[in-house]
Amino acid sequence: MKKLPLSFYRQTNVLEIAKMLIGKYLFTNVDGNLCGGMIAETEAYAGVTDRASHAYNGRRTERTKTMYLRGGVSYVYFTYGMHHLFNVVTAGKDVPHAVLIRGIIPTEGIEIQKIRRKMPSGEKQLTNGPAKVCQALGITLKHNGIPLTGNAIWISEEEKTRLPEDAIQLTTRVGVDYAGDDALLPYRFILKHPDYFPVRNRNKMT
DNA sequence: GAGTAGATCGGCT
């Protein structure tokens, strides 16, 4: 396993990065507990022109300023009064592209993840959603804006592994109905794997 | 299996 370098995150095509992140391994070391898993689902958020993005139309607030940092840091935000969501910031400074990590297949620290999720035996439901991933891995606002090359959150890859093109399903993003036509963009990447169970897209657009 | 209400609060208009 080899930690991804900053150059990986600083590429300019956020869709390519979202696709390449599938099959890589996300790890956290929180409270001395090493946890992680294979990334199985991502969504790309393409900056100021993407109506689904928090940074649409150049919106820059206390919350979204993290997205404008140089690629290679985390963007964690709090929503629905109870959930955290974790994103990978990509591209260069002042280019607010990001990839939402929507799901993983746990491989490390599984017992800790079950305890954090209060799910002693819920294999299929443990980390198949962005808020579930954060809860299982212990990711909170304390991790907002920190480098992904450090020792709290990082992403690694196995050397000499490349997924075949047909191992990834491409579809529309979840929960972005407010984005108009941009809700129809195929920016969601899902690993086809017997141990991963993506949630249904509740997109209400006709 | 499908559909929906309720939780709960920070960010934004």
Place this chain on the structure above:
DNA sequence: GCCGATCTACTCG
């Protein structure tokens, strides 16, 4: 004052 890049539990069938 409204609502969200969500999740769970509960209903109905």
